[in-house]
Amino acid sequence: MKTNQATQVFDPDTTPYPAVARHLDFVDYEAEVPVHTHRKGQLIIALYGAVICRAENDIWIVPPHSAVWIPGGVPHSAKATWNAHLNYLFIEPGAAALPDKCCTLAISALIKELVDRLTREEVDYSPDSHVARLTRVTLDELATMPQQKLSLPVSANPKIRVMAETLVSHPDDRSTLKEWAKRLALSERSLARLMLRETGLTFGRWRQQLHLIIGLRELACGVSVQNVAAILGYESVNAFITMFKKTMGSTPAHYFSEQQQAAR
Numbered sequence: 001m002k003t004n005q006a007t008q009v010f011d012p013d014t015t016p017y018p019a020v021a022r023h024l025d026f027v028d029y030e031a032e033v034p035v036h037t038h039r040k041g042q043l044i045i046a047l048y049g050a051v052i053c054r055a056e057n058d059i060w061i062v063p064p065h066s067a068v069w070i071p072g073g074v075p076h077s078a079k080a081t082w083n084a085h086l087n088y089l090f091i092e093p094g095a096a097a098l099p100d101k102c103c104t105l106a107i108s109a110l111i112k113e114l115v116d117r118l119t120r121e122e123v124d125y126s127p128d129s130h131v132a133r134l135t136r137v138t139l140d141e142l143a144t145m146p147q148q149k150l151s152l153p154v155s156a157n158p159k160i161r162v163m164a165e166t167l168v169s170h171p172d173d174r175s176t177l178k179e180w181a182k183r184l185a186l187s188e189r190s191l192a193r194l195m196l197r198e199t200g201l202t203f204g205r206w207r208q209q210l211h212l213i214i215g216l217r218e219l220a221c222g223v224s225v226q227n228v229a230a231i232l233g234y235e236s237v238n239a240f241i242t243m244f245k246k247t248m249g250s251t252p253a254h255y256f257s258e259q260q261q262a263a264r
Contacts, residue, residue: 012090013039017125019091019135021118025084032079040090041072041098043142045107045115049084050220052213053077055102059152059168061213063220064256066148067105069098076102081221087115089138096139104150111145114138150216152209155198159184159191167207171214172233177203212247215240225252 010022019040035054044051044062051062055076062068070076072093080086091098118134125131154164163180167173175183180203181191195203211232218228229240245251250258 011038012042015123017092017123017132017135018095019089019118019139020123021090021115021121022088023116023119024080024086024088033077035075035077037073037075038090039072040092041096042070042076043089043091043105043115044068044070044078045087045089045112046220047085047087047112047116048220049081049086050217051078051080051084051086052217053079053102057154057156058102059154059164059213060102060104061150061152061216062104063150063216066150067107067111067145068102069105070102071098071100074102081217083221087112087119089115089118089142091139097143099147102151104148105142105145106148107145108141111138111141114141150213152206152213153199153201157194157198159186159194160198164210167210168214171211171231174233208243208247211240211243215244215252219252219256228252 012020044053045067046062046064048064050064051068053060053062053068053070053076055070055074060068072091114134115138118131118138121131125135152164154161162184177191178188181188184191186194192203195201195206199206201209215228215232218231219225223231225241226237229237232240234240234243241251244255248255
């Protein structure tokens, strides 16, 4: 696997302006940026492909036509799929009315166009320039975007982390709560309580959210629904489609079709 550190070439904190944008493409290689922080907040928009971010003891998925918001000062890492086309918007603290916690945002076609336009501008711009006015409109509009529930709570608890890392690497592992409790040297009841306390979710709901995140990532890479169902260990394609529809409100095919239509 080839990797790329392209995102480290540009330091957003060297500019005092309210926001600056950058565009990155990844073709035929995955890109992974290790844990880092910067003063400016970071909005990552996936135009194609997907990105998985780790921040605040959560794993965040950025599927096509969505964005993840990472406030300034929050340690985070990011891994882009081999076919990802990304726009980054780095925002000065206090420049926009955005959440103080990481979140996934459902962004409008207008936001995508505005950020894309700003990626073609220079980093340094006059406060009374056209670029400055576009930036202000972008930040005002961005503050109205609704949040999406596309994260997986992991927690700092070492036992939960062991389970999470294993299931992220082997999502087809269908071990029951009882079997996981034995692996982690806990009683089934103790593990159930620990999961709920540390993640806010039951084990079943947590694993379903994990499958949703990985499924979105794989589908965004062009993997067929049949193969995604197999990757996640589902006994049938219909079982995966039912889970996806129950969570996202539409089948995988309709979901990505709607996203593409919204982009156009």
